[in-house]
Amino acid sequence: MPKSTEDVTFRNEDWYAEELTDRHFVGCEFFHVDLTEAVSRGAVFTGCTFGNVLFNASRHLDSAFTRCTFKRCNFFEAEFTGCKLVGSVFSECDLRPLTVAGGDWSFVALPGADLRGVRFTDVRMREIDLTGAHLTGATVTGVDLSGAQLTGVRLSGADLRGSDLTALDPVSVERAGAIIDAEQAVIVAQALGFQIG
Incomplete structure (x- = not known):
């Protein structure tokens, strides 16, 4: 069973090059978290909020970020392969250069x-x-x-x-x-x- 974390706030944390495999986050908040070069495989984020999070050079494989909010996040050279981002919202994010291959980004704002x-x-x-x-x-x-x-x-x-x-x-x-x-x-x-x- 994937390890599930609910309604937790992560603030000013260093998750540099972290491996997030089969983790499940529900309703969590991430503020000023460094996910540079992190890798997610089969991870699920549902209804989470990301504020000022660094996704630089991170790799996401078959992961889901559904109904999430991304504000002032940096996705420099981030890659999403086969990921589901249905219903997520991006505002004031740095999204270049970004690579998305496959997956479902329907209803994304x-x-x-x-x-x-x-x-x-x-x-x-x-x-x-x-x-x-x-x-x-x-x-x-x-x-x-x-x-x-x-x-x-x-x-x-x-x-x-x-x-x-x-x-x-x-x-x-x-x-x-x-x-x-x-x-x-x-x-x-x-x-x-x-x-x-």
Whole structure:
């Protein structure tokens, strides 16, 4: 059975390079905790709050951060592989450069986030809030963005190939130089009112 920790507040703790395997945290709060180069495998964080936490160069494999709040956290060179972040909220976080491969980030709130150059590949991001987010030069390939909030998102130079762009209003985003495939081009053209002959 995974070791479960509930409603505990961790403050000013050094968890540098800590291995978090099959740990379960419920309703916990983490303030000024250093998780630099930490590794989580199969760890579960449910309804937790992270404030000023350093996730720099941390690696997260098949872990879950559901309905969590991240405020003023640093994710420099963090990697999430096969992780579930459903319903989590990010505010005032440093998210660059971030790598996300696989997993489920549906219903995540990243409004106004600076995501320039980040990599999201094969991630489910249904109904994610990316309103006003800065994705210039980002890689967003094979991503399910159905129902996403994309108003005002900056996509210049982003690689969007293979992603679901049905929620995208091409008129309401910055898109110069964004890369899409032929199938997506049809969807974008239809969104602009073109009939495909």
